[in-house]
Structure formats: structure tokens, C-alpha cells
Amino acid sequence: MQRTREEAINGLLPDQREALILERLRTHGRVLAAELAAELQTSEHTVRRHLRDLADQGHCKRVYGGALLMSPADKPAAVRMHEAVDRKARLAAAAVSIVRPKQIVLLDAGSTNVAIAAALPENAGLTVVTNSPEACARLLNRPGLDVILVGGRIASGAAGSLGATALLQIQQIRADLCFLGACAFDPDEGVAAFDAEDAELKRAMVKASGQLAIALTSEKLMTAGRFAVAPVSAVDYLFVEADVPGARVASLRAVCDNVMVARP
Known part of the structure; x- marks a missing residue:
């Protein structure tokens, strides 16, 4: 059986080999060129060429070693x-467990953070600052919530305000807690975004906040984005889904102090 598998690997065409590498990426998130070369019985140079082609197609980001x-x-x-x-x-139900009365909460745009807005406790004397119109709509007319909507340009397809106006307003805030939207998250690469302006605003949110929390759906774990936002060491609380494997949760806890798993 092992020999049959080796013969099959040796007989792979370049397109088939590249498809297999892409499958490994989608399964594991991060791949190493040396390990792939050993598995595929080819050179690291060949694997790196495939990774470069996959990166050019937008499937992955080249990082050290893979x-x-x-x-x-x-x-x-x-x-x-x-x-x-x-x-x-x-995820939102787990995330709001860390909110304390009378805090200033900075709520970034994003669909998971809109769910957090809906789950925030009422009559807790919270001041919620957000650049998300969707989140603002979930907060209006609820008792004990003072809401501040950050202004600015809302780009086509974006979830919240961006640009110089939004950036200036965020820089003037001193929040107790920030729920940051993360497009991608990896223990080594950190938090990332897809848009340069969005990444700049997120970095300002990190600087403006005493504590940083991220609630993350599983498909964003062990992935990359185009623009760096913050290292993992800046994250005080990370909320993940119940389907994240135990070994992966352990690897996250090795770099983040408070990793909390939402109820299934």
C-alpha cells in the first residue's frame, strides 16, 4: 500500500501537485516547504515555485519557510x-462576558461585532463608540447604552466608516475595551486586514484602548491578510468557536493569555 502511494505521488503532474498543496493549505492553514517537499518527493525549490504561483493567484501569502x-x-x-x-x-454571547458596567467600549465594524452589539447588556451605563452603522442600529433605543457613531467615508462593500475623519475621531478616544474586527489571525503573523485604510483605523483602535478583544470565526484562524494590524501579544482576550481542535486552542493559548471557547 505504501509503495502504491509513493508511486502515485511520483506520478503527479505539476497541476496535480499544486492542487494537493492547495488542499493542504485549506486543511492546515500553514504549510512548510520542507515538509511538503518530503511528502511529495520533490525539491524544496519546486515546492516554493508552486507556493509562489498559488500566492500570485491569491490563495496564500508567502511566509518564512512556507x-x-x-x-x-x-x-x-x-x-x-x-x-x-x-x-x-x-461568539458574541461569550465575548460580552468580559464587559463591565460603566465602561467605554470601542466596537469595530464587522459582522461578528454587530452580533456583539446586539448582545451587550442593557442598563450597565456603557458608552459604546462604533464606526459601524449596522452595530449602531442594534444599539439605538436600548436602556443604559450611550452610543457614539464615528463618521467618515463608507467605501463600497465596507462594513463601517474609514478615512481621515474616522481616524481623527478614534485618536481622540480613550476606551476601556475594544472589540476589534479581524479579517485574519495567525499566532506568528498576528492580526491582519484586507484594506490599507481599514488596517490603519484598526491600529488606531488598538492604541486608543486599554484592553483588546477579538471574537473570531474558525475559518479566519491560521490565515493571512494583506495588511498587518497588531501582533498576537497585543490581544488580551481571544474568543473562538467550539469546533476549533484542542491542539490549535493550545497553540493559541501559548501566545495569548485569555483564549475563551464559545459554547457549541
């Missing part, structure tokens, strides 16, 4: 708002 899957979250906000609604609600 590649990281690009996050699948690069979709219009209107699409993301209707995806995995129940999963995001469970």
Missing part, C-alpha cells in the same frame, strides 16, 4: 452579514 492560507473573509459586508449568523451569536 506559506499561510489567505483568509476567506474578503467578501462584501452585505454578504458577511448573512453568513454563520448563529455561530456569530454564540
